[in-house]
Amino acid sequence: MEQSPSYKRKIQIQFQAYCYKILRGEAVDYYRYVNYLQKHEKSIENLSSEESDELYVSDEYRSDDHLFKVLEYDIGIKSDLLAEVLHLLSQKKRDVILLSFFLGMSDTEIARIMCVVNSTIHEHKKKALKLMKSELEKRGMEE
Numbered sequence: 338m339e340q341s342p343s344y345k346r347k348i349q350i351q352f353q354a355y356c357y358k359i360l361r362g363e364a365v366d367y368y369r370y371v372n373y374l375q376k377h378e379k380s381i382e383n384l385s386s387e388e389s390d391e392l393y394v395s396d397e398y399r400s401d402d403h404l405f406k407v408l409e410y411d412i413g414i415k416s417d418l419l420a421e422v423l424h425l426l427s428q429k430k431r432d433v434i435l436l437s438f439f440l441g442m443s444d445t446e447i448a449r450i451m452c453v454v455n456s457t458i459h460e461h462k463k464k465a466l467k468l469m470k471s472e473l474e475k476r477g478m479e480e
Contacts, residue, residue, distance in 0.1 A: 407435045408450065414439075422472045430465035433458055 381389070402413030403420035412435050414420045423431050432451070436442045442450075444458045451458070 405431065405435055407432045407440075410436075410440060412439045418473070418476060422469050422476075425472060426465050426468060430461045430468075433461040434465050434469070437462060 402415055403417070405412045405414065405423065414423065423434065426434065429451075433447055436447045436450070437444070444455050444462070448455045448458045
């Protein structure tokens with residue numbers, strides 16, 4: 338059945354009206370969104386110096402750290418002074434300090450890993466801390 342030209346025209350006008358209504362709604366939504374952004378966002382040019390300082394990001398790379406290898410762990414130390422003092426310790430004392438303070442292991446865990454008794458770990462830690470304290474004091478780092 339063939340549709341009359343007036344019926345086709347009527348359908349075309351209805352479709353155009355529907356499209357116009359939808360596009361008008363989308364335009365209104367867009368303008369509301371732009372208004373919302375203008376009210377709630379600040380332009381970068383209008384930021385105070387304190388606010389603009391908060392916007393930067395600083396990357397830290399492990400190459401800046403002093404790396405110490407303890408068992409299968411790599412421990413990065415940022416402080417040059419602390420790294421120098423750690424290098425003064427014997428390997429066993431350094432391992433005990435790094436495992437204890439940087440990896441958070443207990444004396445019992447360290448003793449089990451290093452196959453020694455707890456008292457040995459305790460003595461290594463005590464002597465290492467005493468040596469580190471005296472070295473740091475020599476270099477001007479008070480407690």
